[in-house]
Amino acid sequence: MNKLPHIGSSIFTVMSKMATEYNAINLSQGFPNFPVDGRLTDIVAKLTKEEVHQYAPMSGYPTLLSKIGQLVKDAYKRTLQDDTEILVTAGATQGIFTSILALIEKEEEVIILDPSYDSYEAPVLLSKAKPIRVALNDDYTPNWERIENACTSKTKMIVINNPHNPTGKILTKSDFESLEILLEKYPDIILLSDEVYEYITFEKKHISAHTREKLLNRTIVASSFGKSFHVTGWKVGYIVAPEHLMHQIKKVHQFLVYSVTSISQMAISRYLDIVSVEDIGKMYQEKRDYFRSLLKDSRFKLMPCEGTYFQVVSYASISEEDDVDFCKRLIIEHGVAAIPISTFYADKTDHKLIRFCFAKDNTTLEEAAKRLCAI
Incomplete structure (x- = not known):
């Protein structure tokens, strides 16, 4: 097979x-x-001699969950419940994969905006669901009319990537307003917002789904410490989602990886105290x-x-x-x-x-x- x-x-x-x-x-x-950063490698060196080498809690170390909650609050003015709305994942890709596998059922549809990261489609197919690939405009801005025309009664999720890989584009306030209007028409659609490059923006500042009040109860946001702190090989990311979605995601996560590398979690937790x-x-x-x-x-x-x-x-x-x-x-x-x-x-x-x-x-x-x- x-x-x-x-x-x-x-x-x-x-x-x-x-x-x-x-x-x-x-x-x-x-x-x-x-x-x-030498400060991070120094932290790791010290941790090797501490008792941090066994399984971490399934959702993530409480200290790291608390630091993530503070990071989101500082960056986006959003207050999270650490124990129910945050999950540390083995890289953002695992968080995305797990979310789709947990929430998408057979024959449902997931809208993916092309050009798109290749890891979005695979979990949709493995869920026996249907990926609906919708092309961005030639300037890589979203065509909201085209996206809305792709929505049906079977559409369960829309995946956005902001800032966007591979093009480097950033969604605007107008884009989010159009997205909110669209989702009001389809109350059962979940938004999956891949924001792994959220801290790598330039003249235009990143607008996160975290800041959109209308979207919070139906949105999963994926982030990456690997991207932000230049440690891609550590494969440590996290997702944020409302409790009713996170409950389902954790069911899959516990059997897929159970928990993420303990020493990496503790190192990042301590590093967050000293890095900007x-x-x-x-x-x-x-x-x-x-x-x-x-x-x-x-x-x-x-x-x-x-x-x-x-x-x-x-x-x-x-x-x-x-x-x-x-x-x-x-x-x-x-x-x-x-x-x-x-x-x-x-x-x-x-x-x-x-x-x-x-x-x-x-x-x-x-x-x-x-x-x-x-x-």
Whole structure:
């Protein structure tokens, strides 16, 4: 039996493997290559000698749950019940997967906005439900009329990603107002808001679903310490949801992973006492601006980047190849790995756009840009 017959290795796996084979600079997969904050590694070093090596509580360590509640309150003015509305997950992807598996039933429909992260569709299919892929506008803003036309009596969930991977777009106040009007017409639809890049925004500040009073009783928000604190390998995230939804999500979570790595949870809990999330966006804005300055004289056209640590560029003036073939040639002939945007679409829409990750040290960005400017 093949439950996911059309799904093979992800494009991230393919491109990273090719980058290794050809000794290319890997700007494809979204992970930093610069050192973790020394204060955090110092905390970990001390924790290795403490009694924190056994199972953590299923929902998360109470101290970390309390710190998450304070983080959300400080950032978004939302007050949470730590024990019933917060769940620490093995990365945001596990939180998203678990939420969909817990709440979506056979033959129900889930609207996913393309281009979209590839982990949204799989749990829908495994639930024997139907993913409804709705394309964003060409400028990557939501087409609310198109989204509403896709809603039916079977629609159970809408998934949004804000700030958006791969495009770096941020939803506006007007977008949320349109979303609220739509959801008023469909009171049974749940909103799943993937906000893993919430602290990596630039000129425009991120508007979170946490701040939308009308949405709180029907929304799951997914966040990622791995993204925020540059420790993607730790796979620690969290979700926030109203108690009636979280109760169902925890039923699945306890059998899927039970609890998340104990030492990582305790380290992040202590780190939250000394770190400011306000500094994260500033650091990445400097990297974005530097990477863009390095590419300004290249033949690539830089697209807007409002958030995330990804820069989308057009190669239309360089080649007529499809984006997958262009990315493969970019690795083989020029030694730089990127991600083709068409792979984020159900119908493989190809606008001659590719995505670079600029969460790298300056030396890496400089060498990559040197190779790209030579094309």
